[in-house]
Amino acid sequence: MRLFGVILAGGEGRRMGGADKALLPLAGRPLLAHVRDRLEPQVEALALSANGDAARFAGFGLPVLA
Secondary structure, three states: OOOEEEEEEOOOOHHHOOOOHHHOEEOOEEHHHHHHHHHHHHOOEEEEEEOOOHHHHHHHOOOEEO
């Protein structure tokens, strides 16, 4: 069986004051980096579903679905 993963990061972040939750630091790294590192070993391919400018996620090495 082939298994694919999608990280959902398309919210508006209203409860976080409009901040992009995926990029907020947790233990010195962006939250998205923690999620990516946990999921990558478990799936064949991983993508990120996000709204807005996809370039802000370029450093994570994930295809961005808009």
